[in-house]
Amino acid sequence: MGERSPAEIDLRELYGSLLAEHGPQGWWWPAQTPFEMMAGAVLVQNTRWQNVEMSIARLRAQGLLHAEGLLTVPEEKLRELIRSSGFMRAKAAALLALARWAEERGAAVPRLSDGQLRAELLALRGIGPETADVIGLYAYARPAFVPDAYARRLLEAAGFAVPRGYEAARRALAPAVAAAGFGVEELTELHGLIVEEGKQRSRARVRTRAISAAPPCAGPIRPSPG
Numbered sequence: 001m002g003e004r005s006p007a008e009i010d011l012r013e014l015y016g017s018l019l020a021e022h023g024p025q026g027w028w029w030p031a032q033t034p035f036e037m038m039a040g041a042v043l044v045q046n047t048r049w050q051n052v053e054m055s056i057a058r059l060r061a062q063g064l065l066h067a068e069g070l071l072t073v074p075e076e077k078l079r080e081l082i083r084s085s086g087f088m089r090a091k092a093a094a095l096l097a098l099a100r101w102a103e104e105r106g107a108a109v110p111r112l113s114d115g116q117l118r119a120e121l122l123a124l125r126g127i128g129p130e131t132a133d134v135i136g137l138y139a140y141a142r143p144a145f146v147p148d149a150y151a152r153r154l155l156e157a158a159g160f161a162v163p164r165g166y167e168a169a170r171r172a173l174a175p176a177v178a179a180a181g182f183g184v185e186e187l188t189e190l191h192g193l194i195v196e197e198g199k200q201r202s203r204a205r206v207r208t209r210a211i212s213a214a215p216p217c218a219g220p221i222r223p224s225p226g
Contacts, residue, residue, distance in 0.1 A: 004160045006172040011145070011180040011190070018193035027138075028192030034139040035102060036065045041131050041138075042094045043085040054084035067102040070095060094126025114142045129167050137191070141184045145170075145177040146191050150198030 031037035036056065043052040056065070058081045064070050070078070075096065079088040082095070101124055109117060117140060121132035136142035145151075147162070147169040155162045155173075163169045182190065 006155070006160050006162050006169070007175040009155060009158075009160055009173065009176040011176050011182070015180075015182075015186065015190050015193070018197055019189070022193055022196045025189055025192030025196060028188055028195070029134070029138040031138070033065065035067055035099075036060075037139045038098055038102070038135050039065065039070075039095060041134050042091055042098060042126060043082060045087070045091070045126075045128075045131065047086045051084045051086065055082040058082070058084075067099040067106070070099040071103065090126060094124070097125040098127070109140060114144075117142060118144075129170065133170075134191075137184065137187060143182065143184050143187055145173060145182070145187060147173055148191075148194075151194045153201075154194060154197060 029037055029040070031040055039059070040052055040056060043055050059065050059070075062073075062081065064073060064078075064081070073081075075092050078092040078095065082088050082091055085091060101120070105120065112120065114136065117136055118132050121127050121135055122129065127135070130146065130148055133144040133146050137144045137146065147166060152162050152164065152169050163172055
């Protein structure tokens, strides 16, 4: 781990650097409605977004990307519809719990503080701290810095002693987040920028491993056509 305290991180500087490198990411989370966003946040746990897209497409085709409609579906059918996202038993149960909450508590959300909303989301089956934060940020426009795996690896590589766990990292980074004074749009932009940076670094590592594993060749390595 790095040696500098997470409280010393200048997140404004990081934001500017990533924005200059990658350009604006916009409202990063792909969804047509807040509930679709929340469903995607549950489905993407422990899988790739491409798998989630297939599940979302099946739910949309059935007219089920809203809480009321989802609650009319037998759980066994829901499992089949989201099979591509993996862990379909747990995720189907989590989606139904989320839909019930949205139906029962959705109207009250504007009256909840940020902390109260997070606590209610965390009380739901299958909603952990990271999922609660991205739902709060993207579905309800509540300010939250998301110290996901991409963010923790990025900051650790920059020499900061960021804890490995999500909640521990969130607490350690709280002073830096407060000092940065980001608004909601900036936080969504920063999250998208960090994810883009993380993906590019991951692709670079894959390329490095592929080159390292390549067999010796007699001549220079030449780029393949196309």
